[in-house]
Amino acid sequence: DTAVSQTPKYLVTQMGNDKSIKCEQNLGHDTMYWYKQDSKKFLKIMFSYNNKELIINETVPNRFSPKSPDKAHLNLHINSLELGDSAVYFCASSPGMGEEQYFGPGTRLTVT
Amino acid sequence: GENVEQHPSTLSVQEGDSAVIKCTYSDSASNYFPWYKQELGKGPQLIIDIRSNVGEKKDQRIAVTLNKTAKHFSLHITETQPEDSAVYFCAASLLSGGYNKLIFGAGTRLAVHP
Numbered sequence: 488d489t490a491v492s493q494t495p496k497y498l499v500t501q502m503g504n505d506k507s508i509k510c511e512q513n514l515g516h517d518t519m520y521w522y523k524q525d526s527k528k529f530l531k532i533m534f535s536y537n538n539k540e541l542i543i544n545e546t547v548p549n550r551f552s553p554k555s556p557d558k559a560h561l562n563l564h565i566n567s568l569e570l571g572d573s574a575v576y577f578c579a580s581s582p583g584m585g586e587e588q589y590f591g592p593g594t595r596l597t598v599t
Numbered sequence: 600g601e602n603v604e605q606h607p608s609t610l611s612v613q614e615g616d617s618a619v620i621k622c623t624y625s626d627s628a629s630n631y632f633p634w635y636k637q638e639l640g641k642g643p644q645l646i647i648d649i650r651s652n653v654g655e656k657k658d659q660r661i662a663v664t665l666n667k668t669a670k671h672f673s674l675h676i677t678e679t680q681p682e683d684s685a686v687y688f689c690a691a692s693l694l695s696g697g698y699n700k701l702i703f704g705a706g707t708r709l710a711v712h713p
Contacts (some may be wrong), residue, residue: 491642528686530640530703542698577642584691585631585699590642 490514491587491591493578493583499597500568508563508594510578518542520579520588521553530577537584568598601626601693605704613712618679620707622689623671631692631699632665634674638685647674657668679711 491512500506512519520543521533527543535543539555550566578591602625612618618707624632630651635643636685649656649672656663660679665672672691676683686708 510698530636532690532700532704535698536701537698543695543700579642587633587645587648588701589645590635592642593640 516580624691
């Protein structure tokens with residue numbers, strides 16, 4: 488019954504590793520997003536996909552690579568993890584660009 | 600540049616009092632202003648939004664006002680309850696590269712004391 492789901496909820500890994508976070512929405516929305524929330528709770532958009540096409544890429548290091556296999560899924564792969572990547576990552580979706588966004592429960596990534 | 604300022608950063612009220620959170624934005628072309636509530640360990644939840652063609656919107660104990668001339672908008676919560684305690688975020692849409700994205704304020708931590 489979950490609208491926007493993410494896996495895993497928690498991810499603890501060492502520097503230099505590669506990891507992926509998965510996101511799925513069952514709302515039938517066309518647009519999906521990845522946000523990063525730092526330790527001070529600041530929310531910043533990273534990527535946006537509309538109908539599987541990359542629309543927004545916000546000066547994110549190219550170690551971060553999103554992939555949208557279909558409209559309902561948007562995954563985030565991170566290479567060569569660094570300490571500064573530790574944060575909570577949220578997936579969101581909306582019916583279209585500029586419309587109300589619905590967030591997933593978040594993935595807390597800790598890099599040691 | 601793109602910027603949304605939110606005040607206050609923390610707000611403490613007694614149960615039953617009203618709470619007001621204010622945001623200002625910099626892009627006069629912004630036309631969509633949502634408010635989100637984030638409880639501990641959860642994702643932000645949309646609680647109310649307003650578009651630039653209206654000045655006020657109300658949903659039970661929550662209301663949002665928008666002043667496009669001054670480029671500011673506010674969230675009003677009346678008859679606060681302990682379960683209203685959370686971090687609240689305002690956001691404003693920004694047209695970038697032909698597409699809208701949301702710029703978020705830094706958040707307000709609201710504590711409602713019984």
